[in-house]
Amino acid sequence: MAEKRSRASWSLDFVNKTFLNACIKELTSNGWEGSGLKSTSWNIIVEKLKKEHDFVVDKKQMKYRYDYLKSKYVVWLKLKNKTENLYNPVTNMFQMTDVEWKAEAKLNKMVEKLRNTPLLYPDLCTRLFDGATSTDAASW
Template sequence: MATNLQYGSATLHLTRESSTESVGGYASKTDMSQRKSRIIWDQSLDKTFLDACIHEVTTNRREGSALKPNSWKVVAEKLLKEHGLVVDQKQMRNRYDYYKGKYQAWVKLKSKTGNIYDPLTNKFNLTDKQWETETKLNKIVGALKTVPLLFPDLCTQLFGGSTCTDFDS
């Protein structure tokens, strides 16, 4: 199945593979030789992804700082079943790392004194100068100025007990 999406002035051509063309939620070797489609992550897809990751961590624990190989397959199957998208482990790991980095920056910024976080709006009340200073310390913090961390409760469940939040990268 092919879909054209209008994104600004560009048109994105996405293809979805049927479940008969994939093995365990992953494209077969012949499909992998074709150009991979870029996934446009929306809130619904993100929520399904985070929920599935939390379920896998709760059920099967982690391997290092991420999911076990079999857990990635389960998450991929859930995304295929609920959203009709075929994703590979690299795409999921990139999204996982994106949320983990953003969560770490969010926790560090939230822990600052001065009531700079507003839980009702899920935004930080900083001046432009403060944003500039914080972004110099951690470039991911700058993203929180315009796009708040989606699903902070889910991110806390997924990353809260497993990450170090005291880093300066």
């Protein structure tokens, strides 16, 4: 019988920062495979997280985190580029009314994730995901 994999907790900011930096490095060195990193790149990132932070995840968990951050980045970028939104780059938060939040949440459920929690390391996410995501109106 297969052993159940433990759930990865990405709550530590420095683990996320290492993950994003490692993804950027692998993308720069080895390029894309489909819509994500190459299989060899994922193996390198697994080892880096284990070595630097004793953070043990498998490739599937990392791909899930990558996809989650990418989805959150796409929503963040759309909100940030809207002229009527008040984005504060110091706090990396959006200042919108409840009505505006609800209207945006109807378009994409990921919007709620940004209401109280900012996108981690927006500069790193931009370097990693910019050009790899579709941000036009049809992408939602």
